[in-house]
Amino acid sequence: MMKLVSIFFQEIQFILKEKKNLLFLFFLPILYAAFFGYVYSAESLKYIPVVVLDQDQSSASRSLVSAFADSERFDIVAVVETQEEYEKVLDCEDALVGIGIPSDFAKHIKTGIGSSVIVTSNGKNLMYPNSALSFAREIITTYNGGLGKKLVEAMGQFPGQAAYTVAPVSMRLRIFNNPTNSYLPFMLPGMVTNGVQIGIMMAVFLAIVREYTNLDLWKENSLLVILFGKIAAYWILSLAGALLAIGFYVFVYNIPFIGSFFDILILYSSFIFAVVTIGMLFSAMAPSVMVPFHPIEFIYFMPAFLYSGYSWPEFSKNLFTQVYAYLLPMNYIADPVRDILLMGFSENIGRNSLILCCFGMAAFVVTGLVCKKRIKTVLLEAEVKI
Secondary structure, three states: OHHHHHHHHHHHHHHHHOHHHHHHHHHHHHHHHHHHHHHOOOOOOOOEEEEEEEOOOOHHHHHHHHHHHHOOOEEEEEEEOOHHHHHHHHHOOOOOEEEEEOOOHHHHHHHOOOEEEEEEEEOOOOHHHHHHHHHHHHHHHHHHHHHHHHHHHHOOOOOOOHHHOOOOEEEEEEEEOOOOOOHHHHHHHHHHHHHHHHHHHHHHOOOOHHHOOOHHHHHHOOHHHHHHHHHHHHHHHHHHHHHHHHHHHHHOOOOOOOOOHHHHHHHHHHHHHHHHHHHHHHHHHOOOOOOOOOHHHHHHHOOHHHHOOOOOOHHHOOHHHHHHHOOOHHHHOHHHHHHHHHOOOOOOHHHHHHHHHHHHHHHHHHHHHHHHHHHHHHHHHHHHHO
């Protein structure tokens, strides 16, 4: 027992002496709690972009539209007159939720059989249909309990008559791009992409730092040749692994793949180039082979999935989250990949691929500068020893 206690206190002393151990055990969890908590600091979605199709144009329908407009949950960005315009706004994602009011809305309220409102939501991100359903239900319930009853009474109906056997207005939810409302197509593409990123970082940790003592390598090859060779190796293998993972979840879990394989290839090629070169930069800056990583890497990459906006929409991000997301490669691939799979297209493929390539080129240049400086130091030290 005494030996056990002795070993216990020896290890405590070792942990307290090593500042990095304290960083991992205490500071990092607190930092992650702050990072992850700040993403959801708004607690619930607000100002969801909405398009309205009011085919009735009655006082009853306009009152309901006003109820949605007055709610901080929704932001009416378009009011259209035809079904074609309605669907176009939703397809282009100018609005993420649609409110459709039928032409017989007021008539059915007046006759006492009740009417319905169709709430249409983009199912590629389940935050939208789930939130839209919940918030719209709140508004319609309030409408039925207050203004809805007043409208019924104004139209000649009185408490106790047939009009009150059903709610004046009910709601139906229609989901597109994920009609089964399943979490699998929603979550899996992003989780796999994040896994690709983490896998690359774990593999690249030692790529550069382990070579600093290999003097023959630096003497016999140029810096550009070494960096290009290493990046190409990790890029090809990582891309193959990513494509295999996509094939696996498409064919095994039956995730829809509506879009173009070429678009997926372009996005993943640029994304993996960016992540590999950033990983090379971290490896070039690593203190030693024994300590091939730095806590800043975990701070940079681990929150990437949440901060990318994959599960928390862009319009609900606070300013810090938006700025931080711009620095993350995941921010430029997560949503477009899911859009290609579930919707068949993404408007941001070219722009995002270019941004990711710029990330990669910038990281490549800085990696070269870091390596050049450290290699010069190593060679000088070697000459002194000789």
